[in-house]
Amino acid sequence: MGTNDPRQAELLEKIRQGIDSALGITGMIGGRFIACSKQLRVEPGTEAFTLLSGEIANLGDLLALVQEIRKGVGFLADRTVTADAFVSWEKSIPLFREIIAALEGKDWITLADLMQYELAPLLEAGEKELAGVRELLA
């Protein structure tokens, strides 16, 4: 994708950089959530909570970044990237709320299930979506 508008070009570059950053950490965060869920099932102790708190903060940052990317894509003049390119990321927002609720209720098994069987696959799908978007914006 190319443009002669310098402001559009700058936005496009920032979106590309944002996507590259998100792609760099999404897989790692997903893997660490799976490790965290295993730890929670066996021994929901201090170690698991510390790991979990860090990953939840990282996930929050990642979701905020993807939101920014999504917003940025909306400002692009070229409409090649459609809104449904971020469908998995949309689903992750209510899931994130469920995770927080399970954490607050100390429902460790539900929390582990959500992370292992819902969140991790969703992040994997979201990663693929981002990669697709990045390709369209190349």
Place this chain on the structure above:
Amino acid sequence: MELIRSPKGHHSLRVTCPDGTARMLHSLYGPEEEATALVDAFDPGGARFVVVLGLGLGFHVAELCRRYPATELIVIEGKAEIRDLCGKHGKADRFSEKVHLVVGSSPLDAVSEISRLHLRAGLPPLAVFPFAPEVAAFPEYYGPIRGALDRTVSVRLWDRLRYPKFRGEALTVALFDFGYFLTEEIARAARALGHSVVRVPGEKGESLGDMLGRAIETIAAHRPDFFLTVNHLGFDEDGVLANLFRSIEMPAAIWYVDSPNVVVKAFPRNATPYSAVFIWDEGYLGELRSLGFENVSYLPLAADETVFRRRSLSPQETRKLGTAVGFVGDSMVVPARDHLRKVPVELHAAVERAAHRLQGTRGVPIAESVGESMEPAEREAFETLAEKGKSDLEAAVLCRATLLYRLSCLRELWEFNPCIRGDDGWKGLVSGNFRVAPRLNYYKELPLFYNACRLNFNATSVQMGKAVNQRVFDVPACGAFLLTDHQEAIEALFEVGKEVVTYRERGEIAELSRYYLREDDARKALAERGRRRVLSEHTYRHRIGGIVRFMRTVYG
């Protein structure tokens, strides 16, 4: 509590915790994979006894059974409802016979039950498997149990209780003390031989836990070389203490000075390689070995020479106690009557016939004597009795036979105005020349009485097939003269006719008594030789020395 079924068909439980939160106990996506991961993360460290805290729907228990088929799994579950749901919707059908559920007990009772089962298993190394979601959901319940178990594991009690023994010349002997008369004599003798004695007090009827607790405390605090008890006192029917001793390689010497039949038949689980049984009557040796006891030895009774010794009597004591012929013993009227009451009336005549048959013989097994005395109808009625009923009948026969035997012997002494020291039952059996006086205190009065009698007469209980009783040692220890029935065992213990005098038939009693009452010098010389024999071979020091030598040889 709510049973949840996932779209994939898996079951889980959602429980409401004391803090009001609702929590899931199993994954709704992969409960079996979850159980596998839980068991993967568990390291039993070689333990063969695992306590599982929390049952849930049993996924993890089934996996533990699969992975550790030889391990005892004690599963603690606070809620009966969870146990029921596990049975209906969980994996209880995959549990092995090694799973023992403890459900609905208080934390304290659960710990006691775990301790009981652990001891019964012989205190093997123990590991704890906390089912994390349930332990986290109910910390008030599982927390104290886990704390108690963690302490047990960290202390590694079974290692502390196992240590090298018989290292020095002077040993430490742990002595069960139930107030039985022989306990004092044993303790004194062991100390006189240079050993330390630690008493482990006990009471009949107290809980097994109390007894075990004291035994373990004694082992941990005093590190005895072995335990010593009389008539298996301190041991339990289920063999829990014996199992513990086997597990920690603690030998126990058990000295039977009464018929072991009732006790050992009820205690088959006590037959372990670490139990050495000493029996005062050789007639029981074969029977004990057939019950599985590997180390069985003959060990006769003895005298405490510090209590039973030659005494100079004051004129007052001589007036009070002095007599030509004295007899000390129970008439058996009361025990014979009490045992007979437990026997069905239609068998009373058979008891009487068996008692008459038995009182004239020695060495005939009681069961044989009873069987041969019965009419066919009586035998049929006897066979319908439970084991307890049969042993009541045999006890009634033994008591009645002893009564008849002693009475017939004593009647041979009527011309000597014998003095009987015993129970009031004698008053209804003898009259005329016989004087019946109250029982005497064993430690304070009996030594004086033996010293005060010119002739001490003895008639052994029918229950003793070959052995000799306590009087055969106590009377000579006093330097007093003994006329006793000729039990087989006496030949190896004394030189008959030179140290003690025996009668083989009741018809000999009067003539022998007449002779030795008349021949003062012969009587006194014979009594003195008997005293020397007791002092050189038949004191409790000799017996305890024998036990110590045996224990050191076998277990040292």
